[in-house]
Amino acid sequence: MKKIVFKHGRVIDGYxxxxxQDGLVVIDNGTIVYSGKMDEVILEHYQDAQVVDLSGKTIMPGMIDAHVHLTLAGEPSYLHTLIMEDAKLTVIKGIERAKKALNAGFTTIRCLGEKGQIDVYIKKAIEEGVIVGPNILASGKAITITGGHGDMFPGDIEIDGIATIVDGEDAVRTATRKQLKLGVDNIKLMATGGGMSPGDARISQLTIAEMRVAIEEAEKYGKLTAAHAIGEEGINNALEAGVRTLEHGTYISDKGIEIIHRTGAYLVPTLAAFKTLKYGKEGGVPEYHLKKVQAFKDAHFINLRKALDAGVKVITGTDAGTPFNLHGENAYELECLVEAGMTPMEAIHAATRVAAEALKLEDKGMLKEGYIADLIVIDGNPLDDITILQHGKVEQVYKQGELVYNTI
Known part of the structure; x- marks a missing residue:
């Protein structure tokens, strides 16, 4: 791998x-070897390197989306995809969706429930160099109860959906072990109902005991855990069980905030998912879905602001693939976080250093000596306008020091 020197750039280092304002970043063999002030001595040392002048531009770590679904394309209702589309076709489509995230500046994504465990195989193809894509943290299928979020099918119909349907601690343990056998990085648990499944999204589903056995199995292998949780009881159950990241967290209460501080968990609010309301009425989103999402939108933002004020650690996750929440538009989540009360720098940290910390990515999320050179070049300053990350201003994306996207 070649040496690259980025000079005179605005450096947002992630921490x-x-x-x-006038910084220098040097990468060598896919690793950051210097990030700091312009230094002519260092420039002299790297005379043989490729030099990129970033005057007027920003360089920052590649962003992280901690919640996506490569199975889904943002269609109004995913039932047709789950029922009619073979996973062999879905995996091909999923490759393109992952690449859209990469081209948008997201060098790492975490998948949280996929048809046919397609994320496991897309990840392997990327790591083997067969295809180009972001770093992927795979979950395979989520784990849900009979009739729970992810089990929206009538009667005894068996569908290759985004979740494994099990009941009881022993069955949950077995399902978790099967996902771990596939080589997943994360175990996704459905602690409550959800918007895209019929029924009250606030009702708790997996029990504390069921989630604890899954988390116990995952932690044996050093794997992450995430819990889909909308209602207050399910949120508290997931946190008491020891989940690493809380997805959505719509009705998080003062008690939930106390538990999340005590356990050290992270909140992934997935604000981009509310695009469902923006486009769904005319777009064909099922009425039951719209009613539920509308019902908890206001509570979601109120409780998120309360959590932010209380110092809860928040990271970016879009729920990309849900209705009208398109892959490649992942940076919209940062705009939403700013609207919710974060500063632009805090939102960037949520998408870089804090997200890397939450996902235990010890060599990502910062422009720092010894870290992997996953980074992006932006035309302009996202601290002045966070929305430029969405509007074609991400000009270059580097993954492990290799240029994988370029518009210059």
Whole structure:
């Protein structure tokens, strides 16, 4: 791999609260070897390197989306896809969806429930160099109860959906072990109902005991855990069980905030998923879905602001693939976080250092010596306008020091 020097750029390194206005970043063999002020001595040392002048531009770590579904394309209702589309076709489509996230500046994504465990196989193809795509943290299928979120099919119909349907601690343990056998990085648990499944999204589903056995199995192998949780009881159950990340967290209460602080968990609010309401009425989203999402939108933002004020650790996750929540538009989540009360720098940290910390990615999320050179170049300053990350201003994406997307 070649050496690359990025000079005179605005450096947002992922951990400092202010950018470095005239900075220098050097990568060598896919690793960051320097990130700091312009230094002519260092430039002299790397005379043989490729030099990129970033005057007027920003360089920052590649972003992380901690909640996507490559099975889904943002269609109004995913039932047709789950029922009619073979997973062999879905995996091909999923490759393109993952690449859209990469081209948008998201060098790492975490999948949280996929038809046919397609994320496991897309990840393997990327790591073997067969295809180009982001770093993927795979979950395979989520784990849900009979009639739970992810089990929306009538009668005894068996569908290759996004979740494995099990009941009881022993069955949950077995289902978890099967996912781990596939080589997943994360176990996704359905702690409550949800918008895309019929029934009250606030009702708790998997019990504390059921989730604990899954988390116990995952942690044996050093794997992550995530819980879909909308209602207050399910949120508290998931946190008491020891989940690493809480997805959505719509009705998180003061008690939930106390537990999340005590356990050290992270909140993934998935605000981009509310695009369902923006486009869904005319777009064909099922009425039951719209009614539920509308019912908890206001509570979601109120409780998120309360959590932010209380210092809860929040990271970016879009729920990309849900209705009208398109892959490649992942940076919209940062705009939503700013609207919810974060500063632009806090939103960027949520998408870089804090997300990497939550997902235990010890060599990603910062422009720092010894870290993997996953980084992006932006035309302009996202601290002045966070929305530029969505509007074609991400000009270059580097993954492990290799240029994988370029518009210059």
């Amino acid at each position: 400092q609260d202010k950018p470095l």
